[in-house]
Amino acid sequence: MLQKYKHGILHICIIILYAINVKIQFKFITSCVTTFCHDILFIRTGFVIVSITFYRYLRYNFEMDNIDLKDNKLTLVDDAAYYIPNFITEEQETYIMDKVNSAPKPKWCQLKNRRLQNWGGIPHAKGLIPETIPDWLKGFVDRVESLQVFPRTNRPNHVLINEYLSGQGIMPHLDGSLFFPTISTINCGSHTVLNFYKPLKTDIEVVSSEKVYSLLLERRSLLILKDKMYTEYMHGIEEITNDIIDDKISNITYCGSNIQNGIPLTRNKRISLTIRNVPRVSKFNLNSLVIKK
Numbered sequence: 001m002l003q004k005y006k007h008g009i010l011h012i013c014i015i016i017l018y019a020i021n022v023k024i025q026f027k028f029i030t031s032c033v034t035t036f037c038h039d040i041l042f043i044r045t046g047f048v049i050v051s052i053t054f055y056r057y058l059r060y061n062f063e064m065d066n067i068d069l070k071d072n073k074l075t076l077v078d079d080a081a082y083y084i085p086n087f088i089t090e091e092q093e094t095y096i097m098d099k100v101n102s103a104p105k106p107k108w109c110q111l112k113n114r115r116l117q118n119w120g121g122i123p124h125a126k127g128l129i130p131e132t133i134p135d136w137l138k139g140f141v142d143r144v145e146s147l148q149v150f151p152r153t154n155r156p157n158h159v160l161i162n163e164y165l166s167g168q169g170i171m172p173h174l175d176g177s178l179f180f181p182t183i184s185t186i187n188c189g190s191h192t193v194l195n196f197y198k199p200l201k202t203d204i205e206v207v208s209s210e211k212v213y214s215l216l217l218e219r220r221s222l223l224i225l226k227d228k229m230y231t232e233y234m235h236g237i238e239e240i241t242n243d244i245i246d247d248k249i250s251n252i253t254y255c256g257s258n259i260q261n262g263i264p265l266t267r268n269k270r271i272s273l274t275i276r277n278v279p280r281v282s283k284f285n286l287n288s289l290v291i292k293k
């Protein structure tokens with residue numbers, strides 16, 4: 001019931017806080033002029049700051065909960081891809097990057113051209129060996145889940161964190177049948193360009209053929225790939241340090257106003273959070289292993 005009226009309640013709270021703020025700020029200015037009573041000024045300033053912060057928090061949650069995925073569905077690519085710019089705030093981006101950077105060394109897995117961390121467990125051919133997702137990360141997983149891109153039976157239970165230095169990338173690949181065919185990726189620290197290729201099946205392996213789409217993933221954005229975009233197209237990131245934005249970028253009209261045809265973008269260190277569901281979960285649990293130790 002409360003859930004049903006959540007948006008209404010938030011709206012009323014925002015209006016009340018706004019009204020209180022206007023009134024208090026008016027009184028505050030008057031009292032500045034008429035009195036030098038520092039105690040009262042101090043209390044009023046505190047109240048204004050607290051209520052503005054709360055107001056911004058409510059507005060932020062209100063706007064986030066109101067994301068309508070239909071508006072973010074990319075029309076120039078096959079079904080289905082959704083691109084949501086500014087899915088997280090600058091503060092949240094810094095928070096994520098600090099958490100990722102301060103993870104203990106054994107949490108990192110160093111590959112030839114990038115580093116990664118597994119959260120939620122270790123995906124294995126026989127299923128996920130699960131582990132509880134820590135609270136700092138769970139909040140972001142819940143936000144993605146609230147967009148209802150995953151069915152209730154396949155809630156996101158795994159987060160792969162990739163760290164790419166400028167010039168690093170990932171070979172074209174398919175994520176395969178280990179995962180439920182929906183990928184959601186939060187981008188932090190730098191933009192990148194994610195390319196999509198038609199797979200070519202040879203007798204020995206599946207290789208990528210021509211590039212069909214490119215998507216610009218801006219900092220703080222969320223990308224969701226489903227259905228054919230998951231199953232039929234390989235995705236990869238070229239190992240380059242600069243990108244030239246041109247009309248081959250299929251989501252350019254969904255990006256920020258600073259993104260225009262012809263501009264060069266320099267890549268910095270990028271951290272991506274790939275939030276997925278592993279349908280098969282092993283009974284063996286990494287948490288119990290740690291406790292037994």
Ligand SMILES: O=C(O)CCC(=O)C(=O)O
Nearest residue numbers: 160162170175185272274
């Ligand atoms: O970093 C990304 O956006 C892509 C990651 C990816 O494709 C993968 O880890 O399989």
